[in-house]
Amino acid sequence: MHALILGAAGMIGRRLVDALVDTGQVGGQPLTGLTLLDVVAPTAPEGVPGPVRAEAADLSVPGAAEAAIRDRPEVIFHLAAVVSGEAEANFDLGYRVNLDATRFLFEAIRAIEGYRPKVVFTSSLAVFGPPFPAVIPDDYILRPATSYGTQKAMGEMLLADYARRGIFDGIGLRLPTICVRPGKPNKAASGFFSGIIREPLAGQEARLPVPDTVRHWFASPAAAVGFLTHAAALDLTRLGTRRSLTMPGVSATVAEEIEALRRAAGDKAVALIRREPDEAVMRIVETWPAAFDTQAATDLGFQADASFDAIVAQHIAEFHGG
Amino acid sequence: MHALILGAAGMIGRRLVDALVDTGQVGGQPLTGLTLLDVVAPTAPEGVPGPVRAEAADLSVPGAAEAAIRDRPEVIFHLAAVVSGEAEANFDLGYRVNLDATRFLFEAIRAIEGYRPKVVFTSSLAVFGPPFPAVIPDDYILRPATSYGTQKAMGEMLLADYARRGIFDGIGLRLPTICVRPGKPNKAASGFFSGIIREPLAGQEARLPVPDTVRHWFASPAAAVGFLTHAAALDLTRLGTRRSLTMPGVSATVAEEIEALRRAAGDKAVALIRREPDEAVMRIVETWPAAFDTQAATDLGFQADASFDAIVAQHIAEFHGG
Numbered sequence: 249m250h251a252l253i254l255g256a257a258g259m260i261g262r263r264l265v266d267a268l269v270d271t272g273q274v275g276g277q278p279l280t281g282l283t284l285l286d287v288v289a290p291t292a293p294e295g296v297p298g299p300v301r302a303e304a305a306d307l308s309v310p311g312a313a314e315a316a317i318r319d320r321p322e323v324i325f326h327l328a329a330v331v332s333g334e335a336e337a338n339f340d341l342g343y344r345v346n347l348d349a350t351r352f353l354f355e356a357i358r359a360i361e362g363y364r365p366k367v368v369f370t371s372s373l374a375v376f377g378p379p380f381p382a383v384i385p386d387d388y389i390l391r392p393a394t395s396y397g398t399q400k401a402m403g404e405m406l407l408a409d410y411a412r413r414g415i416f417d418g419i420g421l422r423l424p425t426i427c428v429r430p431g432k433p434n435k436a437a438s439g440f441f442s443g444i445i446r447e448p449l450a451g452q453e454a455r456l457p458v459p460d461t462v463r464h465w466f467a468s469p470a471a472a473v474g475f476l477t478h479a480a481a482l483d484l485t486r487l488g489t490r491r492s493l494t495m496p497g498v499s500a501t502v503a504e505e506i507e508a509l510r511r512a513a514g515d516k517a518v519a520l521i522r523r524e525p526d527e528a529v530m531r532i533v534e535t536w537p538a539a540f541d542t543q544a545a546t547d548l549g550f551q552a553d554a555s556f557d558a559i560v561a562q563h564i565a566e567f568h569g570g
Numbered sequence: 571m572h573a574l575i576l577g578a579a580g581m582i583g584r585r586l587v588d589a590l591v592d593t594g595q596v597g598g599q600p601l602t603g604l605t606l607l608d609v610v611a612p613t614a615p616e617g618v619p620g621p622v623r624a625e626a627a628d629l630s631v632p633g634a635a636e637a638a639i640r641d642r643p644e645v646i647f648h649l650a651a652v653v654s655g656e657a658e659a660n661f662d663l664g665y666r667v668n669l670d671a672t673r674f675l676f677e678a679i680r681a682i683e684g685y686r687p688k689v690v691f692t693s694s695l696a697v698f699g700p701p702f703p704a705v706i707p708d709d710y711i712l713r714p715a716t717s718y719g720t721q722k723a724m725g726e727m728l729l730a731d732y733a734r735r736g737i738f739d740g741i742g743l744r745l746p747t748i749c750v751r752p753g754k755p756n757k758a759a760s761g762f763f764s765g766i767i768r769e770p771l772a773g774q775e776a777r778l779p780v781p782d783t784v785r786h787w788f789a790s791p792a793a794a795v796g797f798l799t800h801a802a803a804l805d806l807t808r809l810g811t812r813r814s815l816t817m818p819g820v821s822a823t824v825a826e827e828i829e830a831l832r833r834a835a836g837d838k839a840v841a842l843i844r845r846e847p848d849e850a851v852m853r854i855v856e857t858w859p860a861a862f863d864t865q866a867a868t869d870l871g872f873q874a875d876a877s878f879d880a881i882v883a884q885h886i887a888e889f890h891g892g
Binding site: 339358378388390392395398401406412413490 | 661715
């Protein structure tokens with residue numbers, strides 16, 4: 249099977265490429281080729297028994313989607329997106345990348361007679377908005393409180409309609425907030441959830457813009473990649489009309505994050521967290537829900553991390569030699 | 571106040587024009603001008619104390635939305651849409667008219683510095699999809715089962731995001747199925763709900779494609795116009811984050827419709843209903859819900875018809891001289 253990854257140079261995209269190449273599998277079949285696209289050219293991996301194309305592409309430009317699928321990939325991972333903070337700050341960019349590019353992709357698939365790939369679309373918890381119940385079921389109303397959430401919710405709706413019409417076989421995964429996100433902070437308003445673990449572990453100060461009581465829903469990078477590869481191999485007739493699912497995660501407060509950091513790296517690491525309340529971040533974070541009933545996803549075999557300690561341990565193992 | 575009506579030549583649009591001109595009011599203020607647009611040129615009414623522009627326009631063509639708002643209407647009624655059966659049969663047309671044209675309008679408003687009209691958007695019960703509870707609350711998940719419903723749900727999401735950002739003051743009204751719809755049948759899959767009343771009252775045969783047990787949610791044309799004029803005058807800060815509301819209606823089964831017809835026009839009229847089961851229509855109608863909790867709309871002063879008999883009586887008074 250040939251796989252296309254849109255957003256292949258991103259943090260999850262790169263790990264997904266590694267996972268596909270390492271296992272030599274995608275969608276339960278041997279991997280026979282890869283198309284890797286992103287706004288910057290992704291690195292072409294070694295060891296794929298077939299063609300590999302790794303190119304820079306702006307999928308919000310008309311024609312780019314047609315070029316993206318010219319090798320007729322059987323599995324398409326659509327991870328390309330502008331993150332929440334950036335979509336809120338730049339109205340045009342958010343709609344162009346998060347909505348228009350998604351629709352261009354779906355339309356490009358529709359235009360090809362007899363082509364019916366599997367599309368794995370990454371959505372977000374930001375499709376939900378307040379007021380929230382304590383635990384949010386999969387069938388909770390999509391009432392996004394940000395432009396990013398609006399764009400993802402619209403993407404979910406398009407996905408469901410195109411899938412219902414048999415244009416492709418589609419599934420949307422509402423990823424938990426990825427933690428610990430490695431590397432530099434991006435423009436996601438959720439960035440501090442990773443920063444307060446990552447920076448202290450590297451001996452650096454981290455800013456905490458929200459109170460300790462803020463609760464959130466987390467998955468490690470490895471768990472996120474696991475969701476994507478599992479989705480690609482899943483029999484999607486099992487989804488019924490519910491095409492987008494909240495992925496299982498670890499529910500933890502900022503205080504619980506900090507205690508996990510303390511258990512892993514001691515008081516000295518925790519002392520590097522500097523409290524700097526930020527109203528703008530708090531206003532966005534307040535619109536995010538904290539805990540979910542993900543029985544549907546669990547029944548379909550999607551697996552969360554074991555605990556927040558396990559999330560921290562995974563980051564330490566990868567970046568600090570265990 | 572200057573009002574713009576998109577879809578002004580349609581059944582509801584024409585009645586809305588009449589209501590605005592008859593009362594000389596819109597949004598609780600004197601009516602000072604009208605822009606009336608539709609795919610066919612609407613009739614320009616007499617008696618408006620100000621400019622009236624009535625023109626044919628295709629709002630899904632780039633530039634048309636900018637021209638539509640060139641008089642800076644303070645109130646915009648967006649009724650223009652391709653109906654459910656047509657949007658299901660013609661994928662491109664449905665997305666172009668129901669989604670793209672709506673977005674073009676919202677973008678045209680956004681482009682004008684300091685312009686912040688009130689936008690009254692007509693949505694649909696088709697934003698909901700099965701499985702349904704017996705009674706559907708306003709906060710029920712939007713899970714459309716048709717392309718039409720998908721397009722309307724996406725319109726609701728855009729409306730909420732643009733309104734949240736202060737680009738305009740917006741409200742979405744999920745209209746019940748209009749009954750008795752006068753004139754010829756249109757391509758809406760719901761057309762028979764009106765046909766089985768309208769045709770027999772005119773001494774003609776009507777086809778009934780679904781079983782008597784099908785329950786649906788109805789409003790008369792007059793009630794629908796009432797929702798629109800009420801919305802235009804409403805203080806929309808009362809909506810909070812719930813920007814789109816299900817309008818109150820009369821819940822009735824096909825059997826109850828037929829009994830109301832019998833009470834108004836006797837067995838001879840009822841005998842003109844010919845049962846012709848149609849799987850394609852039934853498949854669409856099955857995806858529609860039957861009854862709603864519209865307390866939020868009722869609290870805001872939106873008013874339903876008194877009964878299905880009242881709906882029939884209104885049609886008889888208008889078209890058969892009482």
